[in-house]
Amino acid sequence: KKGFEPKTWSDLDKPEIKIAVDIGSVHELAARNFAPKAEIIGLKTRDECVLAVQTGRADCVILAVILGLTAIKKNPALGKYVVLKDPFVQLPNCMGVRYEVDKRFRDFLDNWADYNRGAAQIRKWMVDGLALNGVMPEDIPSEVAF
Structure with missing residues (x-):
């Protein structure tokens, strides 16, 4: 309040x-x-x-x-x-995928997420998405990491 x-x-x-x-x-x-x-x-x-x-x-x-x-x-x-x-x-945020014996798709998603987080692409997507709701980068507390 x-x-x-x-x-x-x-x-x-x-x-x-x-x-x-x-x-x-x-x-x-x-x-x-x-x-x-x-x-x-x-x-x-x-x-x-x-x-x-x-x-x-x-x-x-x-x-x-x-x-x-x-x-x-x-x-x-x-x-x-x-x-x-x-x-x-x-x-943490996680993706849920159906269990399969062949884990290549799951491994691809894990690597894709790690790469995009490390390259700050996830942060860019999150900041851009928040902006669609009027939340500007300066509104995001400094403690927040995406």
Whole structure:
């Protein structure tokens, strides 16, 4: 919410803090692991979580960078997107492919992703994609790596 800018997970880990999370997500897992003392409000969708903050039912919502930055850009009244530290949590993204005995396609995808990440192409694609939603490079926190 506007004016609420925690810096660390311990700033959220208090009984009086209400955190909205989408049930069954990595957002919920992170909140339950790093802010177990907070009041966790489990909701069905991310949109419901954002609405909970908007209506004052929750103090904050835990969202991945792309989702959070886009939500803030669409509705600045939500407040500021903050990357929490201590600990700094960065979850991996993975591709799911059907299991096959011949692993060449999976290996190709792994190598393709590694190459494009190393060449900063993934970052360019992510920044360009965020720009389609009005999120400019200067809006992306310096701690964020793609």
